[in-house]
Amino acid sequence: MSTQTRRERERADRERLIITAARELAEAEGWDAVTTRRLATEIEYSQPVLYSHFSGKDAIMAAVAVEGFADLAAELRAARTAATDPRQALLGVGAAYASFALRRPALYDAMFTQAVDLPFATPAAPQALQAGFGELREAMRPHAGADDLETLTEILWSGLHGLLTLMRNGRLRTEDHDRRMTLLLDRFAR
Amino acid sequence: MSTQTRRERERADRERLIITAARELAEAEGWDAVTTRRLATEIEYSQPVLYSHFSGKDAIMAAVAVEGFADLAAELRAARTAATDPRQALLGVGAAYASFALRRPALYDAMFTQAVDLPFATPAAPQALQAGFGELREAMRPHAGADDLETLTEILWSGLHGLLTLMRNGRLRTEDHDRRMTLLLDRFAR
DNA sequence: TCCAGTAGCTAGCAGTGCTAGGGACATGGT
């Protein structure tokens, strides 16, 4: 009995080890550098061990993404609750979102541009993801007026996401980022 | 002399053949299906021929993207010039942009989410790309007011891009697309 | 002490982008 629980605990530890190694490797050298062989040497096990924990590389990326949702939600929450008025809250949450995406681009990619096999806009979506979206929604609420809050939050999110992905892929000049952020959030704050 | 020009013409023909085959294959089965071997059999040549035209797969995708810019610019222009008033022009251009992205997702991806080695926000950017952005800008102009037109166009573009990529990757419910588009464009039209 | 079960390894498969080298062909000069 006790040996079995110890084994289960060790398995769980190793699973977290895999996720952490994958995230760190991706953040350090990009997802292209995260190969199953490289990841296996990193955790000091052989390749097939990865497949006893995850169905494949995509599942590992999805697990990393789920971790990222929690981090993002926490940062958004901190930014929102630190603000003193609704306008500052919206600006702060927007800035926090941008900061996260720019600071951890590989993680952001796993969360929002790759790893499609996660449930999103459904009740089955990861708790942390819903929490993150909830922070955006609460920051948006005082500015909604007669418009549908949920939809409004979605287009705010889209605006931020578009801005950041286009800039990160070289489609928009980096220098004008702040000006764009200001103008975008001005369209939502009132 | 004449044989040489004939050869050059044949080479140019083959280059366009490669680009067309790559685009069609990508639109039919996605970019994952566009392997150098598959593409080679498609054009009825061996693999190395591809490398006598392009430096690699990325360069082929970039060439496909450049073709796509021209198509998109034409569709945006048609939508803008067909409109009778500034508000309809903006709504029309927005709808045309969305329609393009949803109708040809693989092409859209090559243009805006992959193929990073193209110049974008510089004078060296492809002519067709600048034309497409120009259509957005002209549709935006009557609504700019005191805001910087260029920046405003960039965030409009970002909003559309974010909306479409998030939806296409399953991050937003497809059913609410029209409602989101309306609300987004309402933030820009006045 | 022996046996069953399992955990994790080595080795390999089919596929990827890309390249080296040779062989066949057309071209231009004598």
Place this chain on the structure above:
DNA sequence: ACCATGTCCCTAGCACTGCTAGCTACTGGA
């Protein structure tokens, strides 16, 4: 008409990818 030249393109192969089959050696229980 013939040969040397140069070009073109194909076969074969490299190093890598994600993933899997099958064996080995260890662990825990009777």
